[in-house]
Amino acid sequence: MSTLTQPSALRTTGKYAAIGFYLLFALFPIYWLVKIALTPDALIYSEGTRMIPSALTLENFAAVLQSDFLSYFANSLVVSLGAAAGTTLVAAGAGYCFSRFRFAGKKVIIALLLITQMFPLLMIIAPIYKIVASLGLLNSLVSLIVVYTAFNIPFATFLMQSFFDGIPEDLEEAAMMDGCTRFQALRKVVFPLTLPGLGATLGFVFTAAWSELLFALMLISKNDTMTFPVGLLTFVSKFSVDWGQMMAAGTLALIPSCLFFIFIQRYLVQGLTSGAVKG
Amino acid sequence: MARMELKDVTKSYGSVEVMRDINLAIDDGEFIVLVGPSGCGKSTLLRMIAGLEPISGGEFTIDGARMNEVRPRDRDIAMVFQSYALYPHMTVGRNMGFSMEIAGAPKEDRARKVAEAAKVLGLEKLVDRYPRELSGGQRQRVAMGRAIIREPRAFLFDEPLSNLDASLRIEMRLEIARLHQALKSTMVYVTHDQVEALTLADRIVVLEAGRIQQVGSPLELYERPANKFVAQFIGSPTMNVLPATPDEAGVRLPQGATLDLGREIATLGTVELGIRPEHIDVVDPAQGDIRAKADVVEHLGSDTNIYVRTEHQGGLMVRVHGNIAMTPGAPLGLRLQRENLHLFAADGTALGRKPALAA
Numbered sequence: 001m002s003t004l005t006q007p008s009a010l011r012t013t014g015k016y017a018a019i020g021f022y023l024l025f026a027l028f029p030i031y032w033l034v035k036i037a038l039t040p041d042a043l044i045y046s047e048g049t050r051m052i053p054s055a056l057t058l059e060n061f062a063a064v065l066q067s068d069f070l071s072y073f074a075n076s077l078v079v080s081l082g083a084a085a086g087t088t089l090v091a092a093g094a095g096y097c098f099s100r101f102r103f104a105g106k107k108v109i110i111a112l113l114l115i116t117q118m119f120p121l122l123m124i125i126a127p128i129y130k131i132v133a134s135l136g137l138l139n140s141l142v143s144l145i146v147v148y149t150a151f152n153i154p155f156a157t158f159l160m161q162s163f164f165d166g167i168p169e170d171l172e173e174a175a176m177m178d179g180c181t182r183f184q185a186l187r188k189v190v191f192p193l194t195l196p197g198l199g200a201t202l203g204f205v206f207t208a209a210w211s212e213l214l215f216a217l218m219l220i221s222k223n224d225t226m227t228f229p230v231g232l233l234t235f236v237s238k239f240s241v242d243w244g245q246m247m248a249a250g251t252l253a254l255i256p257s258c259l260f261f262i263f264i265q266r267y268l269v270q271g272l273t274s275g276a277v278k279g
Numbered sequence: 280m281a282r283m284e285l286k287d288v289t290k291s292y293g294s295v296e297v298m299r300d301i302n303l304a305i306d307d308g309e310f311i312v313l314v315g316p317s318g319c320g321k322s323t324l325l326r327m328i329a330g331l332e333p334i335s336g337g338e339f340t341i342d343g344a345r346m347n348e349v350r351p352r353d354r355d356i357a358m359v360f361q362s363y364a365l366y367p368h369m370t371v372g373r374n375m376g377f378s379m380e381i382a383g384a385p386k387e388d389r390a391r392k393v394a395e396a397a398k399v400l401g402l403e404k405l406v407d408r409y410p411r412e413l414s415g416g417q418r419q420r421v422a423m424g425r426a427i428i429r430e431p432r433a434f435l436f437d438e439p440l441s442n443l444d445a446s447l448r449i450e451m452r453l454e455i456a457r458l459h460q461a462l463k464s465t466m467v468y469v470t471h472d473q474v475e476a477l478t479l480a481d482r483i484v485v486l487e488a489g490r491i492q493q494v495g496s497p498l499e500l501y502e503r504p505a506n507k508f509v510a511q512f513i514g515s516p517t518m519n520v521l522p523a524t525p526d527e528a529g530v531r532l533p534q535g536a537t538l539d540l541g542r543e544i545a546t547l548g549t550v551e552l553g554i555r556p557e558h559i560d561v562v563d564p565a566q567g568d569i570r571a572k573a574d575v576v577e578h579l580g581s582d583t584n585i586y587v588r589t590e591h592q593g594g595l596m597v598r599v600h601g602n603i604a605m606t607p608g609a610p611l612g613l614r615l616q617r618e619n620l621h622l623f624a625a626d627g628t629a630l631g632r633k634p635a636l637a638a
Contacts, residue, residue, distance in 0.1 A: 179378050
């Protein structure tokens with residue numbers, strides 16, 4: 001009975017070819033970004049489509065680091081971290097309630113959360129601008145944090161709710177029988193088990209906020225509060241586009257996202273709850 | 280030390296009342312088993328005792344103190360869950376010592392108690408493992424260890440053995456019985472398995488549809504069920520129930536023999552006759568009260584279960600002690616042991632057994 005079918009060489013090759021093709025497809029733009037960033041200005045147009053440039057330079061990076069780029073970078077970091085932290089905090093609380101409690105109006109609130117996700121962002125840009133302007137928050141990072149947090153909460157809430165749903169209620173009850181208050185049970189038992197969920201939510205909101213352009217463009221017009229995606233546009237001047245520096249800035253902008261995911265990826269690994277209940 | 284008392288306890292979800300008239304006194308050191316089909320409310324009742332489920336009406340006291348509003352953590356009761364509910368991110372040792380950790384007990388005390396409990400339960404080598412690395416039986420032991428380490432005044436068990444395989448279940452059943460003998464604490468145990476109920480309980484509480492049907496010792500329930508539900512729920516295979524008509528001398532089976540019960544059954548209309556499979560004797564085909572044909576024969580070694588077809592009484596289950604030769608299709612006569620007959624009124628209430636009836 002135990003004759004395992006040997007995977008045929010063809011199948012294996014096919015599988016790896018498919019993965020390889022996908023990787024090529026996904027990573028090529030990044031390669032191109034880095035390539036152009038490293039190509040000297042003089043060569044960008046003359047050998048534009050060559051896979052490997054004939055000369056390499058770090059000049060673009062040096063130029064970028066001397067520009068306002070660092071301040072854009074810092075602004076983006078503040079906005080993204082703020083939005084990620086705020087969203088995750090609210091979404092975790094809301095998700096826990098949706099998962100554990102029965103209360104009046106629960107269905108209505110869930111429906112409203114869903115409805116907010118149905119509008120195209122373009123439709124609400126004007127009202128949002130009006131609100132932010134009348135609050136006197138134009139050109140401030142706070143406005144972006146608030147707006148990003150508000151927009152990401154519904155999805156993040158559903159995400160967190162599904163993580164809480166995955167944690168058996170028995171565990172909390174056992175903790176309460178063991179002498180915990182509900183909050184202690186949450187902190188000592190549920191929270192450690194939700195780390196993957198918190199990590200995923202943080203990562204999701206961070207990347208969304210990091211690359212958001214539309215609202216940043218609308219609400220920020222001053223150089224010292226520009227976030228990175230808006231800042232990138234400053235490399236486009238009336239008469240030319242400084243491709244090399246733009247790509248160098250783009251390359252640098254990838255770094256925090258990568259670092260962030262390296263940091264949270266171990267929390268993203270699932271299966272931590274296995275063994276809690278019947279296996 | 281815990282004497283528990285439930286007085287007129289009810290449970291409602293919104294406007295739907297799921298349990299009512301729950302009156303039960305549990306003596307200190309008693310082993311009470313709540314048993315019933317799924318959805319009968321036995322787990323809900325246990326969770327109300329634990330404090331995990333609010334009590335909608337009535338009063339629940341432990342040692343005279345009202346518990347309705349007391350939080351689970353302050354009731355000093357330990358509970359073993361069906362799913363074990365071990366904390367997956369903690370080692371076995373920390374799982375067992377968690378209640379002491381929360382209570383702020385010094386580390387050395389904790390380590391000592393954990394080591395003691397681990398020894399009692401044979402878990403010494405597993406203290407540093409994580410729950411996911413344990414087998415079902417080992418997890419069950421850890422869950423029990425977590426409960427006993429606290430030395431609570433009472434233990435609650437919510438179908439603790441239902442996730443284990445058959446042989447392990449018997450082993451753990453013995454272990455729980457031993458635990459009760461050693462600790463002499465009050466224990467309330469929920470199960471749908473009547474064998475667990477009969478073997479473990481001092482007293483069994485049979486629940487159905489949110490109401491207590493009968494409370495009594497295992498033998499009482501077996502010998503003197505209060506109604507048809509209890510009669511059919513306790514005992515395996517299930518008690519046979521046949522329609523019958525009251526007669527001057529006893530009851531008459533449809534198209535069949537009159538069973539002399541030595542007394543007139545003073546009830547209107549039809550009654551039902553209950554007889555356990557082990558209380559039917561197999562006799563020669565021409566004799567006995569009922570003629571039947573063997574349909575399915577199960578040889579269990581110690582007993583033989585014969586599912587028979589009868590002409591007028593439908594299918595019956597007969598259990599004969601020992602191993603008898605019987606082929607499906609063979610005709611046989613059945614004699615109902617008069618002293619082991621149960622009678623039920625149309626609404627299911629027991630009218631008593633022959634000895635009681637004759638008295």
